[in-house]
Amino acid sequence: MFMNYIQSASRSIFGNKPIINTLLQTRTKMKSHKGIRARFIKTASGLKRKKAGRNHGNGRFANSELKPLNGYFEVEGKKDLKKLLKYF
Incomplete structure (x- = not known):
């Protein structure tokens, strides 16, 4: 329930990207x-x-x-x- 609320709030702020991807962005490997x-x-x-x-x-x-x-x-x-x- 609480996770659904966070996901819907993150979609309204960041678009369709999940909040986990925006918070934990990793650098690409050379x-x-x-x-x-x-x-x-x-x-x-x-x-x-x-x-x-x-x-x-x-x-x-x-x-x-x-x-x-x-x-x-x-x-x-x-x-x-x-x-x-x-x-x-």
Whole structure:
């Protein structure tokens, strides 16, 4: 009974939000960007990545064209990526 009175009073003051949500608001957690986390590998010197164009649709290319796409490469613009990878 008393809880119904509080909920109806809170709806008139705060709108349709329950009073519990308005009183106990929690901060959102910082999360790392999932797309970048999947594409990059962390090393001691920084980050490394694979080059694009190696997975599919390259059957007509010569081996000499595909060979430069093998392996991992150093990443440029590490400062921008650090913002997206807080907990990586």
